[in-house]
Amino acid sequence: MTWLDLGDDAPFDAWTLPYGAFSAAGEEPRVGAAVGPWVLDLAPLAAAEGLDGAHLFAQSTLNPFLAAGRRAWDAVRGWVLELVTEEAHRELVEPHLVPLGDVELRLPFTVADYVDFYASQTHAENVGQLFRPDSPDLPAAWRHLPIGYHGRAGTVVVSGTPVVRPSGQRRAGGPGSSVTFGPSARLDIEAEAGFVVGTPSALGTRVPVGAFEDHVFGMVLVNDWSARDIQAFEYVPLGPFLGKSFATSVSPWVVPLAALAPARVSPPPRSPAVASYLEDGEPCGLDVEFEVVWNGTVVSRPPLRDLYWTPAQQLAHLTVNGASLRTGDLYASGTISGPRPGASGCFLELTWNGADPVRLADGTQRTFLENGDTVTIRATAPGPAGTRQRLGEVTGTITPPPAP
Structure with a gap:
């Protein structure tokens, strides 16, 4: 070859x-x-x-x-x-x-806007059980549309950039406990696929599902670092803010969509039927397997093929209200988690909010990230003629917060 x-x-x-x-x-x-x-x-x-x-x-x-x-x-x-x-x-x-x-x-492209979705059903259900135990696992709108939020383009960094532990307000214990300010004690990762926009669109127009490949150039690997204690206190009613805006790491190499043609698959069945602007008549899912490595130990293998909402549907929803695309826009899948054991895309799920620690190869146990911890996320996908292609990696090491 x-x-x-x-x-x-x-x-x-x-x-x-x-x-x-x-x-x-x-x-x-x-x-x-x-x-x-x-x-x-x-x-x-x-x-x-x-x-x-x-x-x-x-x-x-x-x-x-x-x-x-x-x-x-x-x-x-x-x-x-x-x-x-x-x-x-x-x-x-x-x-x-x-x-x-x-x-x-270097950072491979200048990020114009950054949007993060919530497209994995297993992840959404698990977070619902952990954060909202007295409510339905999935938000009411979740099966009707790809839920997402706007992140901060200025804190998207290239793989290898140190991640400074963020500080913020959080509760000292359970509901009703005192509110304190300080470094996050529940620092987490999110293994995600990111999609890089090349061709812009005009304000007031829509990008249909079928135009996905005309606008999106390729895919990067994403680690959307998350401070779970800060997130849990702040996210009602407007969603994530300081718990996620401090750092988002991306791989230095953008894999063109054309290289992922052998990895195209049909998404899982959906119920109820999706709105007409989200209908996808051809396989728009991607059979990409991620690998999460914590201080040298492989702790999880999340599968992108289980994603409920495909990247093409995410793009269509992002623009259905007339929002424009700009060259360099980045949107990500949200945490990728599969239903089988060992397929969680974040440590919140992997350790069930700290109740079930992970034992690493050096004998230490972890629930959330400690200073000095390094996490590397890799991915592979089917290639031509039955081969398996590597899609790169994104890595980061946690450093202490600055002195007050």
């Missing part, structure tokens, strides 16, 4: 070809594609071939390329696939393969 010697442990194969922003040896950031243990430096390659869009890859983020639209995305992917699969291009390509270990990976 490729003339490159990738090996079995290559972070990305010659099919996935995700895009990101990198810098090497003090040079200005620019756009590259990852293949094996290298970054393919696209700007000089495109210039050498006289491509019209060569300037798009000399930019510090993916945004100009994202804005170029689907025809450009497809054309560039076809060109890169040809470069790495046809032996005739070896002499041209080899000088522009930069070892991953020699580069600094």
